[in-house]
């Protein structure tokens with residue numbers, strides 16, 4: 001079976017991890033510092049902090065927003081994503097108001113977003129679906145307009161979990177004025193075993209996030225740090241040196257990994273265009289996606305998946321619409337764009353493990369019909 005996801009592990013990871021295990025110190029230490037320095041350099045942004053998962057990073061991001069703007073506030077969010085994008089909104093006592101999905105990108109519909117921003121809006125939480133960047137200039141235009149109309153400029157939290165390596169107008173995601181959160185979970189482009197990264201837009205948020213990821217304590221406070229005052233409670237969201245060592249090793253191979261995802265995606269773009277019953281998603285020239293998976297929209301999705309399974313090819317919808325769950329029943333809304341794609345979108349394997357023969361087999365199978 002050609003898998004949809006696979007762990008990409010550098011051969012150097014075990015020796016780097018071995019070094020940590022034998023060092024007598026496995027908590028947050030020198031390897032975390034080194035990983036953060038390397039990540040800051042890659043993203044060309046000094047305001048980055050590792051955490052133990054993207055879910056923790058998103059929780060921390062929403063905590064920063066909630067404590068700044070008041071709990072109980074309304075957050076505009078996209079329903080087509082991992083539950084990890086949206087559960088932190090609920091966990092922080094805020095209310096979700098769904099924004100529709102743009103059927104051409106599977107990202108948040110920015111026209112619907114513009115309609116739904118009101119003085120009640122505390123934040124916007126969006127995802128770069130499968131690593132396809134949201135149109136961030138248009139988003140900025142929507143925020144500018146909201147500020148003129150309502151006098152509010154809600155904070156934006158970008159879930160970049162699937163988007164390591166993706167850029168918008170040449171700049172990595174997370175560096176466009178929002179709070180960005182990456183994932184280094186097992187099967188992501190860049191894995192640390194588990195882990196995440198929060199990218200902050202200013203020094204004030206950076207300082208708060210740094211202490212809140214570890215109980216609200218200033219770790220640089222020396223031996224007296226436990227006696228020093230803790231201005232606000234925090235969490236245990238920090239990364240440890242074992243995960244950081246894995247991440248550091250994999251940082252050396254990740255560019256090649258992302259490049260192969262893109263190469264395979266370009267092959268599908270060329271070969272699958274115009275196939276009967278199948279629609280590709282948007283490609284814009286101002287952004288470079290990371291293609292964690294390759295999304296298409298198909299008629300008769302179950303039959304499509306079954307046909308590919310018989311040919312030894314794994315597929316999945318990857319994420320199910322979050323508005324379908326009991327946990328979000330209070331937020332139900334009409335989402336016609338999402339209705340158009342929710343039962344049609346499906347992901348094909350596109351990653352570094354997909355060989356030239358594999359991708360030719362996938363294209364041939366799809367073209368033969370289902």
Ligand SMILES: Cc1ncc(COP(=O)(O)O)c(C=O)c1O
Nearest residue numbers: 053054055082084161183184185
């Ligand atoms: C879009 C999205 N957001 C968040 C997450 C959660 O990441 P983590 O497992 O690092 O918490 C995932 C994980 O797959 C994801 O795909």
